[in-house]
Amino acid sequence: MKANMLKTLKNNPLILPIYAPTLLLAFSRGLLIPILPLYVRDFGASYGLIGMVLAAQQFGMLVADMPAGVLLRQLGRKRAMMVGLLTLITTTILLFWARSVYEAMALRFVSGLGMSLFNIARHLYLAEAVKQTTRGRAIALYGGINRIGTFLGPAVGGAAAAAYGLRLPFLLYGVAGGTAVILTLIFVTRTGAVIPGETQKHGLLNTIKTHYRLLAAAGTAQLFAQTVRAGRNVIIPLIGADVLGLDVQAIGTIISAAAAVDMTLFYPAGWVMDRFGRKFAIVPSFLIQATGMALLPLATGFTTLLMITCLIGFGNGVGSGTMMTLGADLAPTATRSEFLGTWRFIGDGGFTLGPIIVGGVADLLVLQTAALFLAGSGILAGLIFARFVPETLKRHDMQIAD
Template identity: 30%
Template sequence: MLKSIFWPVLAPAFLYACGTGALTPVIVLAALSLGAHQAVAGAIVTAAAVAAGVAAIPAGYVINSLGERRSMIGATAVAAALTAVSVFALVTHNGSSLPIFIVAVVLVGSIEVVWSLARQALIAETVERESMALAMTSLGGAARAGQLVGPLIGSVLLLKLPLYSVFIMHIFLALAATVLIAFGPADPPKRKPVGSGRANRKLQVRWSAVFLAGFAIMTLSMARQGKNVIIPLWGDHLHLTASSISLMVALGSAVELILIYPGGRLKDSLGRVSTFVACVTLLGIGFAILPIGGTIAFFIIGVAVASVGNGLGAGINMTFGADLSPSVGRAKFLGYWNALGQVGSLLGPGLISVLIAVASLPVAVLSLAAAPLVGGIWMAGFRHRIGLPGRRRVIIPAPDAVADESQSQ
């Protein structure tokens, strides 16, 4: 199964994620170099996330009209062009460079949604249900591997080259991904849609199940995005150096990568809900350990526990989307589903900022720990109404049946 999607999906996803992973740490630094205030530089990342959320639903309609492969080619080409505009702004460095840079970066965030949804839709259309979780988890793993490798390459470039060299690296990797999609092996054959005709022109979706599952996914998105904020802040709270905090983040990412394949198997064998509950429970416990322990040792343990949970749940958002999606109009539906996840991604860092301002960092961390735990309880309580694939049952034939079959041969 993984062989059929490696070249059309996983390899381009890795290349593109290398570029975006390298770009993420330097966007704020590039904005500061153009004269942006710290608040403005930080707001650029938030604005890009908002643009991605707004673009999710229109992106689904674009993919549904153009098809997955053409949408992926177009998205990577446009993203490369917009990144080139960012390079132009950084090189010219005049009075209009900062607004040009901001617009280009925000638009790249919205364009990347097309790329992301097209990959999910292609897997959902081609992979059999019994292997869906492993395929989606592998997609998430390819992206995470790229996000780990990309910054390492970018850090090497920045030892000798200016900031815009990382943006140029992103352009080349985006174009390489485009070439691989356009001229690589053909997409695997799609499964035949269930039903046809006029009735299927509208999305045939169990919306009650979508909203119930969507709330749980929002809590997971809150925890995941909040994790990226909590770990640096708590490390600074413990007076750790930036290098030590970066090492903790890297080690956590390594743990997540190791658990991606086992996590995919668990989703297919034990069921979606059981894996989701394990994921969010470990995330919540990992966050809670930080303020309860309050030492460097507990910081390491907390990050490790949260990383185990996050690794086991890699790709679970995309898997839920594929499970709940209709056989006709799948890309449209995934646009709506992605928008739900984006809401959670914005709420996590926002909740942390508000609670730090009105209370304290420990209160913010404990509140963030509660969010995934609530999501796990919610999902477990509504599992039958949501109706996601459960534990895979293995049917063992009775001894008499085996004997009869052997005699007949």
């Protein structure tokens, strides 16, 4: 039995090359969720500057996404993953020694460059490794593994920070991330050019020109969707600490509880996408998250913040893997790496806007008002996906999935 299990692990195209490193990186990222806003605040930063530092990684990803899609064709999947991972992990560890808010911002920006290259290479691997009829479940499982790591990480990060200071989680990040590098090095198969063909013929600008109508509709919806997703990671710790007076360990516990709700829904989300269609998971996901954001200003203490955050986690779990599945469905085979780079660019634009909106609105008005802006973003995402984005799983594919 043990030999069969090892054989399964070795032969499965996703478990060791993708799922295991994803779990480690998600755990690493979760370590930082409850402490990053507080770490930046310790430099004496305003809410606006806190938002800028947290958004710096997303801004780095935004800058790199489309060039990374082109670079991926030249490097191949494995080399792209390795370069991206090493850049991400090294710059995150260096935050342990950062001496100013601007140094921290620069390191976060460079980490975003590495994350962009790794994410697009991983997305391409997933798009090519599974058929469309099972893609929803395969990518939802990937999303679920991300959520499991996010569930485990915040409580550990919050406890470590409470016991040893806000900087220790950066070193823990390096340990888990280094293990992900080793798995990627051993188990991801090396390729040359990812998609054969001439770069000039299948270039970035040609990809955008050919698919601009589709990218405009689906991209706008994704922009609003990722804004609300990114904003929750900033506004929940800040409301907990600055409005409700909760400590870092309590905030970590709340975020982990929401992640527990979130991670239980990845299989139902994938099943719904493959059985009924992608939009049957996408639209409810962002409308539920919008409802939770609208309720955040009503939180009065640990219990009410916990309940509202869990509602937001439920909505996010319903949408597990939806944006990656939709992007993989929409991407044309001949220009898949360039299309996915553009798709990531749009989504990362939303991730960049989320922390900036929270910080900017909180500085101009009050922190609770930023939650209402994020709620509006979630409503717009749901409505645009429902009305203007085509369903990518056709009836014939639904019958095959059955």
